[in-house]
Amino acid sequence: MAKILILGAGVMGTAITVPITDNGHTVHLVGTHLDGDIIEEIHESRFHPKLRSRVAATVTPYTYDRLGEALQGADLVVLGVNSQGIDWAAEMLGPRLSPHIPIVLLTKGLAGDRQTLYILPDALREGLPSHYRNQVQLAAIGGPSIASELAALRHTCAVLASSNQALLEEIAALLRTPYYHSWTSTDVIGVEVCVALKNLYALAVGLVKGWLEQSGEADNGAAMHNTASAIYAQALWEIAYLVEYLGGQRRSVYSLPGVGDLYATCQSGRNSRMGRLLGLGMSYRQAKARYMPEDTVEGAELALAIGPTIEAWIDRGELDGAATPLLRTVIDIVCHDAPPKIPWDAFFAGV
Amino acid sequence: MAKILILGAGVMGTAITVPITDNGHTVHLVGTHLDGDIIEEIHESRFHPKLRSRVAATVTPYTYDRLGEALQGADLVVLGVNSQGIDWAAEMLGPRLSPHIPIVLLTKGLAGDRQTLYILPDALREGLPSHYRNQVQLAAIGGPSIASELAALRHTCAVLASSNQALLEEIAALLRTPYYHSWTSTDVIGVEVCVALKNLYALAVGLVKGWLEQSGEADNGAAMHNTASAIYAQALWEIAYLVEYLGGQRRSVYSLPGVGDLYATCQSGRNSRMGRLLGLGMSYRQAKARYMPEDTVEGAELALAIGPTIEAWIDRGELDGAATPLLRTVIDIVCHDAPPKIPWDAFFAGV
Numbered sequence: 119m120a121k122i123l124i125l126g127a128g129v130m131g132t133a134i135t136v137p138i139t140d141n142g143h144t145v146h147l148v149g150t151h152l153d154g155d156i157i158e159e160i161h162e163s164r165f166h167p168k169l170r171s172r173v174a175a176t177v178t179p180y181t182y183d184r185l186g187e188a189l190q191g192a193d194l195v196v197l198g199v200n201s202q203g204i205d206w207a208a209e210m211l212g213p214r215l216s217p218h219i220p221i222v223l224l225t226k227g228l229a230g231d232r233q234t235l236y237i238l239p240d241a242l243r244e245g246l247p248s249h250y251r252n253q254v255q256l257a258a259i260g261g262p263s264i265a266s267e268l269a270a271l272r273h274t275c276a277v278l279a280s281s282n283q284a285l286l287e288e289i290a291a292l293l294r295t296p297y298y299h300s301w302t303s304t305d306v307i308g309v310e311v312c313v314a315l316k317n318l319y320a321l322a323v324g325l326v327k328g329w330l331e332q333s334g335e336a337d338n339g340a341a342m343h344n345t346a347s348a349i350y351a352q353a354l355w356e357i358a359y360l361v362e363y364l365g366g367q368r369r370s371v372y373s374l375p376g377v378g379d380l381y382a383t384c385q386s387g388r389n390s391r392m393g394r395l396l397g398l399g400m401s402y403r404q405a406k407a408r409y410m411p412e413d414t415v416e417g418a419e420l421a422l423a424i425g426p427t428i429e430a431w432i433d434r435g436e437l438d439g440a441a442t443p444l445l446r447t448v449i450d451i452v453c454h455d456a457p458p459k460i461p462w463d464a465f466f467a468g469v
Numbered sequence: 470m471a472k473i474l475i476l477g478a479g480v481m482g483t484a485i486t487v488p489i490t491d492n493g494h495t496v497h498l499v500g501t502h503l504d505g506d507i508i509e510e511i512h513e514s515r516f517h518p519k520l521r522s523r524v525a526a527t528v529t530p531y532t533y534d535r536l537g538e539a540l541q542g543a544d545l546v547v548l549g550v551n552s553q554g555i556d557w558a559a560e561m562l563g564p565r566l567s568p569h570i571p572i573v574l575l576t577k578g579l580a581g582d583r584q585t586l587y588i589l590p591d592a593l594r595e596g597l598p599s600h601y602r603n604q605v606q607l608a609a610i611g612g613p614s615i616a617s618e619l620a621a622l623r624h625t626c627a628v629l630a631s632s633n634q635a636l637l638e639e640i641a642a643l644l645r646t647p648y649y650h651s652w653t654s655t656d657v658i659g660v661e662v663c664v665a666l667k668n669l670y671a672l673a674v675g676l677v678k679g680w681l682e683q684s685g686e687a688d689n690g691a692a693m694h695n696t697a698s699a700i701y702a703q704a705l706w707e708i709a710y711l712v713e714y715l716g717g718q719r720r721s722v723y724s725l726p727g728v729g730d731l732y733a734t735c736q737s738g739r740n741s742r743m744g745r746l747l748g749l750g751m752s753y754r755q756a757k758a759r760y761m762p763e764d765t766v767e768g769a770e771l772a773l774a775i776g777p778t779i780e781a782w783i784d785r786g787e788l789d790g791a792a793t794p795l796l797r798t799v800i801d802i803v804c805h806d807a808p809p810k811i812p813w814d815a816f817f818a819g820v
Contacts (some may be wrong), residue, residue, distance in 0.1 A: 144676070163784060169689060170688070170689035170690060171689045173686070178818075196548060239718045261759070262694065262695050262698030262699060262702070263695055264691070264692075264694050264695055266689050266690060266691040267687075267691040267692065267693060267694060267695045267696075268688070268695065269691065270687030270688070270689055270691035272687070272691060272693050272695050272696050273693075273694040273695065273696040273699065273811070273813065274696070274699070274814070275695070275698075275699035275702070275816065275817075297814070299813045300813065301816075301817050329675075334619070335584055336618075336620075336621030336623070337521070337522070337621070338520060338521035338522045338617050338620060338621055339521060339617060339620035340615070340617040340618040340620065340623060341615075341618065341623075341731045341736075341737070342618060342623050342624075343613065343615050343618060343732075343737060344609070344613050344614055344615055344618045344619065344623050344625040344626070344733060345618075345623050345624040345625070346614030346727045346736075347626075347730070347732040347733035347735075347736075348612075348613060348624065348625070348650070348725065348729055349627035350728065350729060350732045351612075351626070351724055351725050351728050351729030351732070354724075354728045355723060355724050358723055367721075371723070372706060372709055372719075373702055373705075373706050373725060373817055374699065374702050374817070376702075377701065377702050377705045377728055378698045378699055378701060378702030379698070381694075381697070381698040381701045381702070382694045382697075382698035382731070384693060385692075385694045385697075385698075386692070411643075419635065422659055460624070461652065462624065462626070462650045465626065465650070465652075465653050466626075466724055466725070
């Protein structure tokens with residue numbers, strides 16, 4: 119039986135303990151500096167307050183100051199921090215981790231420096247000490263996995279991505295249960311770009327909830343599914359373009375990481391909630407400050423992280439702005455507090 | 470200004486009159502034998518009882534016995550019958566229609582004869598008199614268009630498909646308004662296969678509503694979006710396979726006709742309602758007879774129409790059954806009253 123260390127005791131980091139412990143493995147669950155209360159609560163009651171679920175007896179909670187101790191004998195590290203915690207995670211793990219222990223990222227996002235965009239496995243690698251940057255094996259998980267649903271044993275399908283097929287099979291075997299179904303893929307770029315962008319585009323689809331609330335149901339009872347569906351379709355059209363542009367493969371877009379994960383993300387969650395607030399007429403800054411000051415809205419964080427790079431690429435003619443009108447709309451909303459105006463006539467360029 | 474004849478006064482045939490009349494064109498709206506009450510109601514009150522919307526003064530309602538009269542001077546025919554009405558429509562139009570008048574199909578479906586599947590424009594053409602079968606120009610409309618929403622002027626995006634680009638531009642010009650956005654495509658097979666199959670697959674995604682209702686919310690409040698999203702992703706994966714198999718193009722799958730239309734269809738409508746009933750544990754026959762005896766459930770009609778052909782193809786080794794496990798599941802449910810068991814491990818073959 120394997121010993122898994124999970125860094126980050128948020129809802130996803132904790133939900134993934136469910137299939138792992140059901141398969142008989144033990145987990146050391148290490149909270150970040152944001153997770154102090156959660157770790158204490160698990161110690162006292164074996165209950166995760168945000169996931170609203172019991173935590174198995176074979177999960178040992180740790181605070182991050184005991185990371186070195188928790189790492190002893192670990193066969194695998196799972197990263198469950200949010201996208202802003204990647205650098206911190208690299209700093210924490212770097213001096214304490216043996217390079218032969220693989221790392222699996224649950225974290226989704228992209229990083230940009232106005233020249234290039236990086237998928238998070240590459241950003242993590244960049245933050246690790248140089249002597250094992252090239253040795254450590256990385257993998258990532260993508261697909262429609264709302265944490266509370268996985269914790270409730272709802273059927274969940276995910277893709278494990280890594281360039282190392284043997285590692286993929288190993289991790290898949292650790293995770294597979296009758297309710298957690300997993301596939302493997304060597305298209306790391308495609309999977310990572312899809313699962314990052316879905317948060318950003320879910321914010322755009324979420325606008326429609328706000329518009330519907332504001333305009334009210336029509337006299338004939340009509341909602342706005344046509345409108346949401348068209349934005350959803352444009353989102354996929356742009357994700358396909360960007361995945362290919364960044365060197366990934368379309369098959370990732372048209373399966374779980376792309377269409378599947380965006381679908382789930384549009385049905386609920388923080389990105390949708392932010393979209394709704396924007397659709398109600400608030401600027402991003404107002405909405406964030408007034409209603410979601412403590413929440414990490416990953417789609418907005420992504421717009422902030424990649425917006426300057428995307429804009430620089432378009433300015434320099436390196437990326438075709440006409441191919442990504444919805445991306446530019448969301449970047450304008452989040453980075454420049456622009457109102458959410460959908461450029462319908464610019465949709466589906468080249469269809 | 471053009472004169473448009475619409476055959477079929479159901480919700481979609483009537484909703485499309487909204488952009489057409491907003492553009493200043495006149496419409497002759499001809500009810501089928503199923504639409505008698507509707508035509509009478511429009512005559513009396515100018516209100517469509519199922520669409521729950523007013524009908525413009527420039528729409529003249531007709532019963533089908535006056536089709537010949539209504540057709541006089543028509544520039545374009547729009548077909549708004551349901552999939553079972555295609556043969557009837559061909560019989561009605563054949564003797565009365567000049568072959569230089571193009572026909573646009575709103576109707577979605579496929580026909581099968583155990584040897585071949587036919588898209589509906591081809592099935593319609595087959596039913597027309599031989600002397601103008603090869604002359605008449607056909608087009609079709611696909612994309613996420615819930616009729617009541619279009620009638621309420623919600624932003625709606627659609628694709629017009631035809632092999633005749635000049636015709637496409639003409640029809641697009643008739644329809645385009647600030648709320649009805651349209652694109653054109655010469656991939657008739659791709660568009661038609663997508664918009665037909667979405668009804669069948671929406672039935673599968675709809676199962677999850679029944680399962681959730683039956684199992685109830687989890688202790689932690691979890692719904693089943695992961696499960697629905699995985700089925701949605703598999704649906705797209707199979708639609709992509711089938712579109713290519715039948716000679717269509719993937720770009721139709723990854724834009725409005727595929728991902729967009731399936732998204733809208735999964736959010737509401739009769740296919741979802743039937744899926745829910747099946748998820749609650751009823752057989753297809755029970756659910757249809759008890760709760761939806763008067764409803765045309767297009768996804769189930771499609772399974773009945775193509776099921777024998779798909780099964781014959783798989784038996785003869787002409788279609789790879791491993792590529793379409795979800796299609797076979799829905800065919801088993803509808804054609805053979807099988808229980809709705811999702812073959813998770815057969816999903817995403819070749820991902």
